[in-house]
Amino acid sequence: MRKQLTALYLLAATGLLLAVGGPKTFGQRHHYDDADLPEREETNQTYPLAPGARVDVSVIAGPVTIQTANVAEATVHIVRSAETRADLDSFTIAIDHSPDSLTVRFRDLAHVENLKCRQNVTLTVPRNINLRLNAIAGPVKVGEIDGSIHLTGISGRVDVEQAQGYSEISGISGVLTVNIRQLSERGIHISGISGRVELHLAEDLNANVSVSGIMGNIDIAGPNLSMTKLGSTTFSGRVGAGGAPISVSGISGHVAFRGGI
Numbered sequence: 001m002r003k004q005l006t007a008l009y010l011l012a013a014t015g016l017l018l019a020v021g022g023p024k025t026f027g028q029r030h031h032y033d034d035a036d037l038p039e040r041e042e043t044n045q046t047y048p049l050a051p052g053a054r055v056d057v058s059v060i061a062g063p064v065t066i067q068t069a070n071v072a073e074a075t076v077h078i079v080r081s082a083e084t085r086a087d088l089d090s091f092t093i094a095i096d097h098s099p100d101s102l103t104v105r106f107r108d109l110a111h112v113e114n115l116k117c118r119q120n121v122t123l124t125v126p127r128n129i130n131l132r133l134n135a136i137a138g139p140v141k142v143g144e145i146d147g148s149i150h151l152t153g154i155s156g157r158v159d160v161e162q163a164q165g166y167s168e169i170s171g172i173s174g175v176l177t178v179n180i181r182q183l184s185e186r187g188i189h190i191s192g193i194s195g196r197v198e199l200h201l202a203e204d205l206n207a208n209v210s211v212s213g214i215m216g217n218i219d220i221a222g223p224n225l226s227m228t229k230l231g232s233t234t235f236s237g238r239v240g241a242g243g244a245p246i247s248v249s250g251i252s253g254h255v256a257f258r259g260g261i
Contacts, residue, residue, distance in 0.1 A: 037081035037118055039088040047097045049074045051128045052147060058134040059106035060093075062119040063156075068127045068143035074102050075124040082117040093119055130165075139174075148184075163188055179261050180246070183207055187245035196253045199246070200261045201225065206243035209257075211235040216254040223259045 049055075049072065057064055076095060082088035090110035096103040104121060130147040133140060136154045144162035151158060151169045158169070160178040166186040169176065173194045180188065181202040190197060201207075201222050209227065211218060212234045220227050220237075227237035239246070248255055 036079060036120070037083050037116065039083070039085050040079060040081035041088065043076065043078040043080075043093070043095075045076045045095065047074045047076070047095075047102060048072060048099055049102060049126055049129070050099045051126065052130065053099070053126070054101045054130045054132070055123065055125055056101070056103045056132045056134075057105070057121060057123070057136070058103075058132075060104075060119050060121055060135070061106070061117060061137045062121070063138040064133060064136050064140050065122045066131060066133075066140075066142045066145075067122065067124040068129075068145060069124055071124070071126055074126075076102075076104065077122040077124075078104070079120040080117070081119075082115070087112060087115055087117055090115060091117060093121070169193075180205060180207075181261060183244035183246070185244055187247065189245070189247045190251075191247075191249045193250070194252045196256070197248060197251055198256045198258065199248075200258045201239055202261050203259060204240070206240035207238070207246045208242050208244070209235075209237040209239060209246045209248075211237075211248045211251075211255060213249050214251040214253075214255055216251065219254060219256040221259065222257045225257055225259070227257075 055074070078093050080088060080093060090112040092107050092109060094105050094107040106119065127144055128146045131142065131145055132150045133154065134152045136156065139156040140151070140154055140158045142149065142160045146164050148165040149160065149163055149167040151172070153171045155173045157174045158172055158176045162179050162181055164182045166184045167188040170191045175196045176190070176193055177198045179200045187207065203224065209225070214233050218235060222239065224240045225237060227235050229235050
């Protein structure tokens, strides 16, 4: 029964990813290479942002990069491109801002079917934010975040430089790499990943680890990590003296734990 439930979970996750990453997502036909399409426009804006602010980026067909720095403002750099000028004018990337929040999102203006377009979004934000990324069809890079991280529905490689607050990562189609230096009391929860998962652990980290429902191998190279196999796809372990949870479940791919950060 456990294997049946795991298989059903992974099928459901795959269906979600296809819905997010398929060729007609958001009414857009995604352009996957690094080159902009012929018609393009660039946006550069700066907004004040308070500590602990919420930053949301969603429905983007292209790469998303979240850089962090010791600043009190958010710098937004967006490149929109499309095959024709009419296509470019048929959508925008809306930016909604207050001192406590920043939202960046695709907005359809003309309901063009099979719109061929691309967006490249780069934000430079304070480290002390709460970040949400959803429905991204492209690679994602996230810098050092002291607040919470929520990543869902991403079709592309995901690299998180530092997860320090509570993190929830789910529905990823691609390789996921996360550096874990510290954990909040709620820890980090990773689920529904179609691809390899690689977690790099700080040498002084203390955490309890649970891994379940993986269709692949588990590779342990962390110096302070011990792991016990409880079933064919279920493992339980501890980093250092134990502590906040690191939960990994529903993975269609290998899971690796590494030390040395």
